[in-house]
């Protein structure tokens with residue numbers, strides 16, 4: 001029944017939101033943008049640049065093809081980044097999941113945090129993020145992406161916590177031995193369990209005990225509901241947006257957003273075009289099945305299709321933030337860019353250096369400085385503190 005009421009509440013909120021007349025943009029000065037942007041602690045809960053540093057990219061150098069480097073993080077006034085310790089699905093077949101996870105941990109710790117100690121500071125808690133900010137450094141955090149990284153071992157899960165992981169994305173595009181992914185729903189041969197298995201529930205319990213956030217980005221809808229039912233602490237979607245605006249399985253439905261928010265959770269808006277705009281979903285070789293088949297045929301074809309897809313815009317990001325705010329409250333939304341993990345980024349928000357443009361757009365849309373501070377980092381800090389309090393180590 002509760003799920004029905006959550007759905008009903010979500011539907012009513014969405015109807016109310018749809019009837020809100022569009023406001024003319026508020027006039028905003030450059031000085032106000034600077035002041036509001038500087039006063040907010042901007043936390044990005046998902047970045048994939050460790051995939052590049054792992055292969056030798058120097059975060060202090062210009063990232064010509066990507067979105068993340070030290071100069072642009074500073075230009076954008078970024079306060080903290082969760083770097084993904086990403087383990088591709090292919091590592092399972094190669095029996096190298098833990099190997100790959102350990103190498104990615106080393107890259108974040110050594111090639112990012114330790115290599116530029118005046119600019120970055122390793123952070124393991126909400127308090128650490130605030131301390132890094134006071135010291136004028138960018139806080140470096142880690143989240144493991146892909147539950148197969150633990151190789152079905154709570155001992156590995158605990159070891160990853162000890163290395164600094166503060167969240168685990170329960171699946172990647174592949175279902176693992178204990179949780180279903182949104183990525184292989186209709187794939188023949190995919191190992192699926194209808195949500196979380198009994199061991200999957202043990203994984204969540206151990207994450208709660210450790211003080212590690214359960215990340216529901218990438219999981220199937222049934223897994224999402226199972227996680228919400230068993231987790232003692234709030235959970236988040238580290239890099240997902242709203243299905244109501246861009247209908248694809250990686251995004252959350254209104255019903256899911258309302259339920260997540262009710263437990264203190266946060267939807268961290270993903271900046272990938274396909275996560276933001278229905279036109280991008282329809283024209284992308286990643287989300288349009290017909291185009292995907294053509295893209296698989298040749299790499300050249302894939303690149304051509306990619307170049308021709310409809311890009312999202314800065315306004316789309318504002319629309320997603322507005323949607324979650326009207327549906328579930330401003331305390332339910334945050335930022336999880338997926339920079340260097342997505343190939344198409346919005347016009348006007350191409351990399352971290354453009355973040356002040358988002359601040360301007362949010363102010364113009366009527367968000368207050370206090371609300372922007374919550375969206376940019378306050379909500380994530382609140383969630384982290386709740387997860388830390390629920391821990392029982």
Ligand SMILES: [Zn+2]
Nearest residue numbers: 145218239341
């Ligand atoms: Zn991802």
